[in-house]
Amino acid sequence: MANTPSAHRSGRPKDTAKHEAILLAARSLFASQPFDLVTMEAVATHAGVSKMTVYSHFRDKETLFETIVATTSDFMIAELSGPDQGGGLRERLIAVGTAFLSVILGSDICTMAHTLPSALRANPALAERFYAAGPGRVRAALAAMTAAAAKRGELNVDDADRAADDLVSLWEGSMPAKIAFGLAGLSTPEEVRSRAERGTDVFLRAYRKD
Amino acid sequence: MANTPSAHRSGRPKDTAKHEAILLAARSLFASQPFDLVTMEAVATHAGVSKMTVYSHFRDKETLFETIVATTSDFMIAELSGPDQGGGLRERLIAVGTAFLSVILGSDICTMAHTLPSALRANPALAERFYAAGPGRVRAALAAMTAAAAKRGELNVDDADRAADDLVSLWEGSMPAKIAFGLAGLSTPEEVRSRAERGTDVFLRAYRKD
DNA sequence: TACATACTGGACGCGTTGGTATAGGAATAT
DNA sequence: ATATTCCTATACCAACGCGTCCAGTATGTA
Incomplete structure (x- = not known):
């Protein structure tokens, strides 16, 4: 499941703009090439985001794909x-x-x-x-x-x-x-x-x- | 291009049965899963042949696929x-x-x-x-x-x-x-x-x- | 201010895979 | 018989990609 940015008790909240950027980049990449050829690195780069941020929003590659x-x-x-x-x-x-x-x-x-x-x-x-x-x-x-x-x-x-x-x-x-x-x-x-x-x-x- | 078993000057000729077995195995595998998921090891095993033999009959994976x-x-x-x-x-x-x-x-x-x-x-x-x-x-x-x-x-x-x-x-x-x-x-x-x-x-x- | 969490960037472990190297045995033409 | 080529088995290399760890920094809440 996706880590939807929800209410937090304290600390810095997740950036919903980055969340959307990741989804957008992933959709674009999955649309243009098959699953196996899409790298998480490419998703991160395309979204203008660190790879770790991608993994902070989505557990793994399959979860990201399922969300899309x-x-x-x-x-x-x-x-x-x-x-x-x-x-x-x-x-x-x-x-x-x-x-x-x-x-x-x-x-x-x-x-x-x-x-x-x-x-x-x-x-x-x-x-x-x-x-x-x-x-x-x-x-x-x-x-x-x-x-x-x-x-x-x-x-x-x-x-x-x-x-x-x-x-x-x-x-x-x-x-x-x-x-x-x-x-x-x-x-x-x-x-x-x-x-x-x-x-x-x-x-x-x-x-x-x- | 495929190394079709042709006339030889001397020595042991290539086994055409193995050639066919490789093609058959490769066709079956390529038919059941996408290109990237088919491993040369699987082709060799499925054909009852060493991986080296596959490479002796076909230069590389793409050549094998193109032949099919x-x-x-x-x-x-x-x-x-x-x-x-x-x-x-x-x-x-x-x-x-x-x-x-x-x-x-x-x-x-x-x-x-x-x-x-x-x-x-x-x-x-x-x-x-x-x-x-x-x-x-x-x-x-x-x-x-x-x-x-x-x-x-x-x-x-x-x-x-x-x-x-x-x-x-x-x-x-x-x-x-x-x-x-x-x-x-x-x-x-x-x-x-x-x-x-x-x-x-x-x-x-x-x-x-x- | 103090704390908690998010984000970055790079390095890395690990498994997979295409392709190569090597060594020994088997089959066949001459 | 001998040279030549084929086949096998295994080890090996390089590249790649997923997922993780970490140290440092930014940005929010209490």
Whole structure:
């Protein structure tokens, strides 16, 4: 667990600015390279802090990494729980798709999310939590939305889970693979929006009630 | 480069069986864990061979890894260059999809293909080659197929590249992500076939000429 | 002021790993 | 038979990275 700077009885309190600087530097480094290549020395240097200070705020490297993952996971959940209600089906799907893609393709999380799995072969529980908080959560929500739309007669879906799978796949396209291979960088908000619209339209062409 | 066992002028020739054993062990290890965690000692032990023998067959760790990647890449190309001609459009697409998915989801390549990118941040040329030999090659072939089908009036495609992207995405679904996160293992041939058929059908529903 | 805690900077122990050196034994071509 | 090359086993080196210790200094509370 992290040593969150809390109330002290006496003495000099921990510098919360340094705490944040360490987290920021660590996030940046973990996002740009796999776990094993990130050195605690680099984290300290990048944060403008002594290595001992890093160890004073976080017990060890794994604890630091877990803290980053946990806060990132929380951020994803917060991002995705926003757009629930809205106009028509197409607009609602595009809104969810935009929120999802902006996290997956448009933030510094994206590189980390794709270097994470290979680094977490030894920690499956954490990987599962990460997946559940991200793509898994979105798919579940989308399955519910498509099922409801089918009940209203707007869509023609046999299997809601598979339909949700298809929709997410159409949104993402080949971007995750390209990012994982280092052949694509961060997407702009315009690209994200465009992908969400196009994927949604293709999805509706395949699943529309005619 | 690999020291392929070649003709000798005199003396004891290199044992090709050991050469293969080293490659097999290395492939298995590189497939199950990222580059940095694979030790040459483990390769030697796993191959039932002395560490010195490994270095006698391959100059260093990177050369060994490159050899694995190159042969794997060649294997992908060979697998995918098979199904070109066939019956109707749907059958041809399903054939290509099955060949593609059986490599991506059904062979030991799949785990390596997803641990590879994070290990190759420092070697973009190799990553690009690997991508081009796999998904890139399929996408190019599919773009040509869909463009031809559109010209024949069978499909309604505005952008052949994007259509190919959509088709591959529908084939893959969430499987690459799940594999990367260790939440899914090798797929059976039946699952591969099923995914190829379903993805193709959804694609055709979205892009059929009506 | 006195005390307690945070931070720095460097040095270091320890384990791991890539790669080398060496010595002895085994297999094969000539 | 002999030279040559392969293979093994072990010891060894250098580099690296995590985590710790320590002495000194800065900065807060009581």
